[in-house]
Amino acid sequence: MSMFTLNNSYKAVVIGGSAGSFQGVVKILAQLPKGFPLPIIMALHRLKHVRHGFIEALSLKSVVPVVEPDDKEPIKKGGVYLAPANYHLSVELGNNFSLSTEEMMNNSRPAIDITLGSCAYVFKDKLIGILLSGANRDGAMGMKYIKDRGGLTIVQDPAECMIDTMPKAAMALTTIDHVLKVDQIVEFFKELDKHYR
Amino acid sequence: MQDIDIVDLKRISELIYQKYNYDFRNYAMSSFKRRVQRIIDLKKLTVDGLLKRLNDTPSFINEFLDELTVNVTEMFRDPSFWRVMREEIIPAILLNHKQFKIWHAGCSSGEEVLSMAILLKEMGILNSVQLYATDLDVNIMERAKMATYPIKNMELNEKNYIRFQGAGALSDYYKEENGMAVFNKDLLANVNFRKQDLVLGEPFNKFDLILCRNVMIYFNQTLQNEVLKKFHESLFKYGYLAIGSKESLIWCDYANRFIVVNNEEKIYKKIKD
Numbered sequence: 457m458s459m460f461t462l463n464n465s466y467k468a469v470v471i472g473g474s475a476g477s478f479q480g481v482v483k484i485l486a487q488l489p490k491g492f493p494l495p496i497i498m499a500l501h502r503l504k505h506v507r508h509g510f511i512e513a514l515s516l517k518s519v520v521p522v523v524e525p526d527d528k529e530p531i532k533k534g535g536v537y538l539a540p541a542n543y544h545l546s547v548e549l550g551n552n553f554s555l556s557t558e559e560m561m562n563n564s565r566p567a568i569d570i571t572l573g574s575c576a577y578v579f580k581d582k583l584i585g586i587l588l589s590g591a592n593r594d595g596a597m598g599m600k601y602i603k604d605r606g607g608l609t610i611v612q613d614p615a616e617c618m619i620d621t622m623p624k625a626a627m628a629l630t631t632i633d634h635v636l637k638v639d640q641i642v643e644f645f646k647e648l649d650k651h652y653r
Numbered sequence: 654m655q656d657i658d659i660v661d662l663k664r665i666s667e668l669i670y671q672k673y674n675y676d677f678r679n680y681a682m683s684s685f686k687r688r689v690q691r692i693i694d695l696k697k698l699t700v701d702g703l704l705k706r707l708n709d710t711p712s713f714i715n716e717f718l719d720e721l722t723v724n725v726t727e728m729f730r731d732p733s734f735w736r737v738m739r740e741e742i743i744p745a746i747l748l749n750h751k752q753f754k755i756w757h758a759g760c761s762s763g764e765e766v767l768s769m770a771i772l773l774k775e776m777g778i779l780n781s782v783q784l785y786a787t788d789l790d791v792n793i794m795e796r797a798k799m800a801t802y803p804i805k806n807m808e809l810n811e812k813n814y815i816r817f818q819g820a821g822a823l824s825d826y827y828k829e830e831n832g833m834a835v836f837n838k839d840l841l842a843n844v845n846f847r848k849q850d851l852v853l854g855e856p857f858n859k860f861d862l863i864l865c866r867n868v869m870i871y872f873n874q875t876l877q878n879e880v881l882k883k884f885h886e887s888l889f890k891y892g893y894l895a896i897g898s899k900e901s902l903i904w905c906d907y908a909n910r911f912i913v914v915n916n917e918e919k920i921y922k923k924i925k926d
Binding site for chain 1: 659681682683684686687688723725726730731732812813816867869870871873874877897898899900901904
């Protein structure tokens with residue numbers, strides 16, 4: 457019996473992470489079911505002036521190469537996307553991305569709240585939001601937007617996090633549907649994938 | 654928090670267009686929505702309150718524009734871009750023209766035009782180049798003309814300048830006064846500041862190089878297409894267009910009239926009229 461109640465109505469997965477999230481993201485992407493149909497949109501805190509290296513590092517073990525989308529790039533099914541350095545990443549209603557150089561939010565650009573918030577606005581209850589390890593409160597408000605619009609919310613188990621501030625902040629602010637270890641998030645993706653076969 | 658829906662955004666942009674002749678109707682939804690939300694939060698208004706203020710108080714429009722437009726920029730943003738400017742693009746222009754013109758479209762608070770002036774000065778050609786800096790927002794252009802920035806911004810600017818491998822130290826160009834970095838005004842002596850609306854305005858001159866970095870990201874694709882046409886018209890044949898490092902022209906109708914000169918730094922060259 458699965459611990460998840462899932463269906464095939466979801467259109468996208470959005471992932472936020474900061475300090476201590478890199479290993480978790482690598483593990484999730486390495487064990488992603490082949491042909492996983494939904495786009496995975498990630499906002500991870502990163503150095504503002506280092507444009508290169510991050511997607512290469514994430515792609516090493518990933519089943520699908522990770523892409524930093526250009527402004528207005530279409531969102532493809534099964535694509536894995538990462539917010540580029542020094543830009544906020546949003547999604548638009550026409551199923552494409554947009555970038556912005558607006559003010560930093562929560563001391564961050566890319567800010568997780570911006571990506572999560574815009575995904576929630578566009579995908580509404582068809583969105584799964586996952587927030588991983590991190591040292592500040594960025595992403596908590598975004599997870600609330602996702603929950604308020606009927607999406608599914610998952611945080612990495614604070615007990616497993618290198619720094620648990622981020623998932624705990626989200627848990628304090630809104631309802632979190634599942635608190636999972638990274639291995640369980642991997643299982644979650646496998647379960648979800650079955651509903652699209 | 655009140656959530657702004659698409660209909661609200663349309664009402665706001667329509668009112669501004671009808672009453673003030675600024676056209677935000679083809680701005681990218683996600684950032685436009687955040688900017689409007691920001692103003693509503695800042696002024697403690699509702700959507701209806703904002704509409705009423707815009708309708709009843711014409712003097713509010715400049716303040717509104719100042720908050721709506723994104724005025725976050727750095728000196729020498731993407732230092733590798735500026736190195737390519739210095740080592741490839743400007744020398745290529747100089748091969749054919751001893752004197753030339755550059756347009757900074759959407760110059761905001763002026764960090765980029767000031768960076769260009771420093772670059773040109775270090776190349777010894779500042780007096781041979783006519784710079785044009787334009788923006789929709791007159792308030793922000795007044796700040797650009799002052800060439801005065803908070804000292805706290807200078808740490809990042811200095812770091813960028815070092816990565817750009819400038820000839821000296823950035824501090825050679827400014828003095829510190831009351832917590833502000835006051836740049837040498839001579840740098841901007843050749844800069845022609847003027848109000849210009851990329852959306853509704855017409856081409857006003859011909860240029861050898863146009864810089865419009867991280868401005869069109871706030872437009873939807875329809876508008877990007879229209880603005881690219883205007884840039885095409887404003888460039889001499891074989892002139893250059895530079896956009897932001899994560900922007901792309903490939904989905905625009907006029908893309909085939911340009912070639913990519915440097916894909917990493919997103920520098921294009923007009924090859925067809």
